[in-house]
Amino acid sequence: xxxxxxxxxxxxxxxxxxxxxxxxxxxxxxxxxxxxxxxxxxxxxxxxxxxxxxxxxxxxxxxxxxxxxxxxxxxxxxxxxxxxxxxxxxxxxxxxxxxxxxxxxxxxxxxxxxxxxxxxxxxxxxxxxxxxxxxxxxxxxxxxxxxxxxxxxxxxxxxxxxxxxxxxxxxxxxxxxxxxxxxxxxxxxxxxxxxxxxxxxxxxxxxxxxxxxxxxxxxxxxxxxxxxxxxxxxxxxxxxxxxxxxxxxx
Numbered sequence: 199x200x201x202x203x204x205x206x207x208x209x210x211x212x213x214x215x216x217x218x219x220x221x222x223x224x225x226x227x228x229x230x231x232x233x234x235x236x237x238x239x240x241x242x243x244x245x246x247x248x249x250x251x252x253x254x255x256x257x258x259x260x261x262x263x264x265x266x267x268x269x270x271x272x273x274x275x276x277x278x279x280x281x282x283x284x285x286x287x288x289x290x291x292x293x294x295x296x297x298x299x300x301x302x303x304x305x306x307x308x309x310x311x312x313x314x315x316x317x318x319x320x321x322x323x324x325x326x327x328x329x330x331x332x333x334x335x336x337x338x339x340x341x342x343x344x345x346x347x348x349x350x351x352x353x354x355x356x357x358x359x360x361x362x363x364x365x366x367x368x369x370x371x372x373x374x375x376x377x378x379x380x381x382x383x384x385x386x387x388x389x390x391x392x393x394x395x396x397x398x399x400x401x402x403x404x405x406x407x408x409x410x411x412x413x414x415x416x417x418x419x420x421x422x423x424x425x426x427x428x429x430x431x432x433x434x435x436x437x438x439x440x441x442x443x444x445x446x447x448x
Contacts, residue, residue, distance in 0.1 A: 246330045249318060250445050253340060256315040257434050260347075263312045264431040270310035271424050277305045278417040285410045295396045296389055302369055303378055303386045306362065306413070311354045312427075314347045336444050339437050350430050353423045361416035368409040374399050 281301035284294050319340065322328045331337040377396045381389055400406075442448050 253318040256318050257438050259315040261434050267312040268427050274305050275420050304383050319344045343437050350426050361419050365412040365416050
């Protein structure tokens with residue numbers, strides 16, 4: 199029986215075939231790379247938009263807090279003025295002494311601060327999210343806003359931890375706490391409506407004047423804090439409008 203050997207009709211590949219296969223393989227890999235890059239680009243853009251949207255929401259919450267803090271601190275500044283006027287009006291009577299206890303308890307023993315909403319900025323700073331904010335102006339505005347939040351917070355700390363604290367130390371030498379046992383900040387107004395006779399622990403005018411000096415200094419720092427709050431509130435509103443415009447979020 200004859201055995202027939204089949205010949206290979208294709209023959210050996212020439213150099214053009216190898217080049218063509220290389221080109222096709224390269225194009226396949228390159229197109230895959232482009233597709234993956236485009237997908238990553240789309241996903242990062244979506245994350246960028248999400249960060250901007252949540253940042254805007256955070257700043258909106260801050261504007262509410264800033265308005266509340268402004269109202270409280272403007273009222274406090276005015277009350278400290280009245281407190282100083284009462285201290286410097288001699289001689290004291292029952293009404294003025296009750297007023298002094300009132301101002302001390304309601305305004306000098308409290309602080310009206312603000313805790314900024316930092317959910318988004320914390321993620322952007324510590325998870326590398328800032329790199330996703332490709333709009334340089336938007337990124338810069340967010341960083342600057344965060345820096346001014348820190349400045350506002352430090353101003354309040356300077357007021358509360360230094361001047362107000364020092365004034366409170368003098369308060370313990372001047373006011374008798376027994377007259378405040380039945381009152382907290384929320385019902386201290388009732389003290390003004392009673393006929394309760396109150397007295398000071400000390401009537402030393404030098405001590406009282408030094409106390410007034412610390413209140414005056416505290417009020418000066420507080421007024422600067424109020425200015426920072428007003429400025430930062432306007433800055434927050436501008437940044438919200440800017441980010442909305444830059445990312446067409448209206």
